[in-house]
Amino acid sequence: MAAPEFKIPEYREFPTVPALVPGAMAHSKPYIANEKVQEGIGLPAKLADDWQVTHDKAIGKFGELLGKYRSLKVFMDSCVHCGSCTDKCHYFIGTGDPKNMPVARQDLMRSVYRRYFTLPGKLFPKLVGARDLTKDVLDEWFSYFWQCSECRRCSVFCPYGIDTAEVTMAARHILDSVGYGQKYSNEILAKVNKIGNNLGLPGPALEDTLLGLEEDVKEETGVDVRYPLDVKGAEVLLVTPSADFFAEPHIESLIGYGKVFHAAGISWTLSSYASEAGNFGLFNGDYNMMRKVAMRIREQALELGVKRIVVGECGHAWRVAYAFWNTLIGLGNNGNDPYSVELQKQLDPRYKEPSHICEFTWDLIQQGRLKFDKEANDSRIITFHDSCNVARGSRMGDYPGGQFEIPRNIIKAVANKFVDMPSATIRETTFCCGGGGGVLTDDLIELRVKGAFPRMEALQHVVENNGVNFMATICAICKAQFSKVLPYYGFNMRLVGGVHQLVSTAIRLGDEQ
Amino acid sequence: MTLFFAILFYLAFVIFTVGLGYKIYDFARTPAPLSIPTTPAPTTTAGVTFRMAREVILFESLFKGNLWIWLFGWMFHMGLFLVLVRHLRYFVDPVWGWLAFIQPFGKYAGFMMAAGLAGLWARRFLVERIRYISTPSDHLMLAMLLGIGLTGLSMSFLSHTDIISVKAFFLGLMAFDIQPLPAHPALFIHLSLVALLMIIFPFSKLLHAPGVFFSPTRNQADNPREVRHLAPWAAQIEKS
Structure with a gap:
């Protein structure tokens, strides 16, 4: 890592409000879209x-x-x-x-x-x-x-x-x-519209990646866990941020999702056409764009004939899915207009549509359909970073605040050592990772590093006092952002990972069910 | 002077009611195309009503945000509320029993109101961040409200005016039968500022009063998976 050309904020002994520095960030500008x-x-x-x-x-x-x-x-x-x-x-x-x-x-x-x-x-x-x-x-x-x-x-x-x-x-x-x-966001929108995901990974590349994953998991566990693509008639369509297909630590969670489906014996598929849960249309406030990006998922759900739609670990994607999909593309429950009925009569009304992967996994855990070796996670002392769009723009489960409890419940079900960061920095008052909302680009690195400061301060607190060595989160942007900025604050970039990464470590595959 | 104030109050009343009515209509007719409650949010209408009540009566979000602003803001608004209710006696005859009962509370609430305003104003000078965001109109608004409060208090506790005639004046205005207004400097200032405040209400940040009820982050139930929120202009896209 090259030395940064800006000053990294220093931890505060007391959480005092900083003095005003007018114009401190007036020079900060992302690249302009060509x-x-x-x-x-x-x-x-x-x-x-x-x-x-x-x-x-x-x-x-x-x-x-x-x-x-x-x-x-x-x-x-x-x-x-x-x-x-x-x-x-x-x-x-x-x-x-x-x-x-x-x-x-x-x-x-x-x-x-x-x-x-x-x-x-x-x-x-x-x-x-x-x-x-x-x-x-x-x-x-x-x-x-x-x-x-x-x-x-x-x-x-x-x-x-x-x-x-x-x-x-x-x-x-x-x-x-x-x-x-803005160059970064608009390039991504161009890619998702043309190819189907923010990273521009074409279908054959996805297929290769998933086959590779199957081999890796087989080698590691001896079990044939499948990562299916474009399978018609599967019960579940999983839509996940495309970073899950190749970025670290994202891919560890994708491995985890597959193991959950395998252990529960539920058929599922990914889609190459709708291979992106993220929706940068949100960041630009463009309703039509957001709808257009989401439309690929509606089309694939109808095309593949799936009964359930589950969304992978991604913060803003979950906000768009949970709060907007019903409105944008008629993907929800209880539709009574022809447009939404067309899709909703196909979906299984016993489940929330769409469901978050954490809701999905937690349901299975509660039904006793998943078994874990919690000790497998004993090398980890875990904390949980609430991602902003999940915390303040969505929900999980049946009651307000389920979005805070369910991921924590899963962590506690698969690991023995969990500790929360200070209460003013989690749940509804959680601090952003500093890279959300379309600023996850290297031309804004100073902003990203400085914006991560309050979270880094809270993390430092539990690292020092509780020996935390793993910060779990359920957002692709959080994971990418932290991997990049953790080293600026003297942490190991591998300190961040996904909730389903933890699930993946502890889950029992095979015929226990 | 009587005629001046009579015209001023008719004018202020019309601008206030028509202007505010228009703004409320404008808020109401503008669609909220997406479900955007700040979560965790209640999932039912009853829950939303309760959340809104806490917001409007207790200033719940402000309480979470900053205790000093909450304290001064709440003192001011609750004081103002009691004072306003107390002033109803100038517009009804005979005065209702409960209205007579709350008179002393309203009288002393004036102090709470003025103290709250003074605290809020002090913060605009003393706290660097709030000094930075304050505009001249923010100061003027506080000056006007404090002026109204202090002239009102002075008439209650220092130099009384002939409130029987004041009441006759306002009852007269309501019946289009103009009665003489007592000549009293504090009363003139008090009434001028009140009329001015009514006039600027529909064009200023005072719109936060109706605004809070229309704020989608607070007035929407968290039920997007169960209910489709389709704005008329968004439904048009579906048809094309």
Whole structure:
């Protein structure tokens, strides 16, 4: 690892709020999407040469979104600048840049809203902090709305429930619509639309990978665990983030899913056409894009005739699947319109559709259909990192908060040593890994390292006091982000892994059931 | 002066009710195309009602966020609420029994309101982060509210005005029969600021009052797997 060109935050003796360092992250900008990428996903190639054209287009889009999204409209109007959110963002804590305070980030957009869409902003802009949309303002949006991971932590503490993620999504949507896209996210959207997954792995490559996995597992366990692809008539379609197919430690969880299906004797399949659970359409706030990406899963579910749909370990993917699939592609339960009935009469109504792999595994554990050698995990002292989109944008099981209990229950069922990080840093107040929401790219490495600071601090606490040597999580982005930034804080990159990696270690294969 | 205040209050009343009514209509007609409650969230409508009640009455999220802001904010709002209820007596005749009963509470709630406002205002100067996000209008809004509170308190405890005539004035306004308003400097300031506040209400951050009820992260039940949330504009996409 080359020495970083920026200062890594130092652990605090007491969790004091950092002093403001105006402009500390003003230089942070992701690469801009090139014309080919933009056009490939149906967006304007680049900013218009005439600023007035861009200005009018941006304001026009802003107005359109205000009419389409109640969240945006209410959030633009409701903030009273109380300050409750100001010290809650991991990027603010890690950088001290005041524009990374959630309210200040929102105000980058709210100032423009007040100028163009409210009477006082039109009459007395200075008084209410309103400003014209200029190229500088748009550049500032591009910088700071790509310093938000849409983790929703601020929304927990807002007395009006203002969710900066919604504001960030709207801002990015406007930027996209004037040809000012972000390279990383838009390239990924191009790949998933063309090939079926964010990494651009074509079907034959997936097939090779899965065959290789079968050989590895056979060698290691002596059991023929299958990793099937495109099997018609399988009971379960598993949709998982494509990182699970080859990245470390992601692949360990994929191995685990396969072992769970094997041990429970449930037929399943992956799909090459719908080989991606992730949905970057969410990050850009683009409903149509999000729907288009999700549509591949609907089509495959119908094509393969599966009865159940299960989603692998991925945070934002689970939010999209759990909270949006029913709306976007009619994949849920109790549909009563022709569009959703078409799919839902095929799916098995006894199960939640879609189910999270943790819900799936936990159900089996409760039914006694899985057996474990917990001692196999005894070399690990485990903690659990709640991923933001799972924690604050979704649920598992039948009761609010199931998304916190079920993964922990699984860990405790497959391992003996578990300890939680400090309570202010987990569950609904969990800190983002620092790489979510479309910023998991090397051109934003400074942001990612600094944004990981609050989580690293909490991790350090349990490493020091409890000897933790394994941080389990259920998000592909968290896993990739931590693998990259852990070394900056002096940790081993292998400290992070998946919940089903732990399951994989302890599960008994064979005929115990 | 009587005529000035009569016109001012008719104007303020119309702007307040029409403006606020329009904003509420505007919030209500704008669709929420996706299910976005901040989870963990209640799964039923009854649960959502309870969550909203905790939010509106106890300021639950603010309590989680910052104890000082919660303390001052809650003191101010609860004080204001009692004071407003107490002021109903200027608009009904005869005064209802329970309204007469709460008068002393409302009277002293004025102190709580002013203290809360002072605390909130102090934070805008003393806390670096909040100083950074404060705009001139944030200060003016607090100044106006504090001005209303202090002039009100001064009329309750220092220099009384002829409240019988004040009541006659407002009952008269409601019956389009304008009665003389007593000449009293604190009363003039008090009423001017109240009217001004009513006028700016529909155009300002005071919209947080109706806004909280329309906030999708708080008013939606967590049931997306069971219920399809399809906005009209999104349904159009399905048809194309």
